[in-house]
Amino acid sequence: MQTPYYLIDKTKLLRNMEKIALLREQSGARALLALKCFATWGVFDFMRDYMDGTTSSSLYEVRLGRQRFGKETHAYSVAYGDHEIDEVISYSDKIIFNSISQLERFADKASGIVRGLRLNPQVSSSSFDLADPARPFSRLGEWDMAKVEKVMDRISGFMIHNNCENKDFALFDRMLSDIEQKFGPLLKRAEWVSLGGGIHFTGEDYPLQQFAERLKRFSGDYGVEVYLEPGEASITKSTTLEVSVLDTLYNGKNLAIVDSSIEAHMLDLLIYRENAKIEPNAGEHSYMICGKSCLAGDIFGEFKFDKPLAIGDRISVQDAAGYTMVKKNWFNGVKMPAIAIRELDGSIRTVRDFGYTDYEQSLS
Numbered sequence: 086m087q088t089p090y091y092l093i094d095k096t097k098l099l100r101n102m103e104k105i106a107l108l109r110e111q112s113g114a115r116a117l118l119a120l121k122c123f124a125t126w127g128v129f130d131f132m133r134d135y136m137d138g139t140t141s142s143s144l145y146e147v148r149l150g151r152q153r154f155g156k157e158t159h160a161y162s163v164a165y166g167d168h169e170i171d172e173v174i175s176y177s178d179k180i181i182f183n184s185i186s187q188l189e190r191f192a193d194k195a196s197g198i199v200r201g202l203r204l205n206p207q208v209s210s211s212s213f214d215l216a217d218p219a220r221p222f223s224r225l226g227e228w229d230m231a232k233v234e235k236v237m238d239r240i241s242g243f244m245i246h247n248n249c250e251n252k253d254f255a256l257f258d259r260m261l262s263d264i265e266q267k268f269g270p271l272l273k274r275a276e277w278v279s280l281g282g283g284i285h286f287t288g289e290d291y292p293l294q295q296f297a298e299r300l301k302r303f304s305g306d307y308g309v310e311v312y313l314e315p316g317e318a319s320i321t322k323s324t325t326l327e328v329s330v331l332d333t334l335y336n337g338k339n340l341a342i343v344d345s346s347i348e349a350h351m352l353d354l355l356i357y358r359e360n361a362k363i364e365p366n367a368g369e370h371s372y373m374i375c376g377k378s379c380l381a382g383d384i385f386g387e388f389k390f391d392k393p394l395a396i397g398d399r400i401s402v403q404d405a406a407g408y409t410m411v412k413k414n415w416f417n418g419v420k421m422p423a424i425a426i427r428e429l430d431g432s433i434r435t436v437r438d439f440g441y442t443d444y445e446q447s448l449s
């Protein structure tokens with residue numbers, strides 16, 4: 086197959102799905118796929134059996150969730166416009182407003198569906214200011230109990246997203262206790278609470294049983310139905326970005342240029358200044374793997390190989406499902422990676438290819 090392409094491996098995806106299904110069973114919580122992280126609908130038929138539905142960040146996401154995934158469909162957005170709210174409501178089972186002002190503006194229109202409000206507990210597990218929902222002056226949710234109190238008759242639940250890439254159950258537990266302290270009286274009056282995403286509970290050493298028990302206790306103590314919105318946890322380690330070496334050069338370091346670009350195809354690596362993962366990353370030959378865009382810092386990272394790289398060699402960039410395909414772009418007109426699926430029987434099929442027309446049609 087011609088590179089570049091994202092390769093979603095259903096056997097690997099299944100491992101996450103089975104953990105999610107187990108957690109749902111043991112905790113009673115419902116799990117909604119966060120489409121902002123992963124919206125590759127070619128595998129929704131597969132994921133649907135293990136999850137309860139989707140949650141969204143915009144009109145287009147909620148529509149995709151309703152039409153391609155089905156089941157329970159939550160709408161949330163930092164802000165909705167007057168021109169889109171009716172359509173959003175038409176696709177949603179629940180709508181969660183980010184602010185009291187949005188709630189007041191649209192609550193009547195949304196009176197036929199379940200309504201909620203985002204709360205901001207002003208504490209998070211994020212180590213990046215850029216992604217910290219609890220950063221100073223954050224616009225993400227309400228935190229003033231007295232103000233929220235006044236609109237309780239218009240909502241039946243809350244969404245609280247303050248876990249970010251949180252692998253640490255003890256930290257989750259502490260932050261949930263903090264939420265209970267801060268918002269306890271409001272939570273007692275709610276029928277449902279979504280605890281958002283950012284909890285890496287499908288990771289290898291995560292204490293799933295303890296997590297399930299904690300969620301169950303929270304649900305029991307407040308009499309609420311609990312939701313989770315796993316994005317990254319749903320698809321972690323399921324997908325690679327397959328690339329080929331186009332050129333090699335020596336510039337004081339061995340460099341290999343590949344037919345992809347982190348700026349265009351794995352943008353979060355650039356935003357958060359992280360290295361890509363290439364396995365096994367062992368051997369005597371060290372190379373800086375570089376993207377083919379004109380950006381000087383378009384670099385996947387430095388990795389070890391057991392032999393010198395040559396033009397045409399294939400490299401698999403690991404963990405390429407989350408916040409990649411949803412963020413890819415046409416910078417430099419670099420060929421957008423195709424999307425392929427490895428089925429459970431090992432066969433691979435390309436489900437989407439992108440060509441010049443897609444590039445041209447993305448502009449005018």
Ligand SMILES: Cc1ncc(COP(=O)(O)O)c(C=O)c1O
Pocket residue numbers: 119121122246249250281282283284314315316317318
């Ligand atoms: C409200 C909300 N829900 C769910 C998620 C998904 O988070 P993750 O992909 O880290 O699980 C996010 C991520 O930003 C979010 O903002």
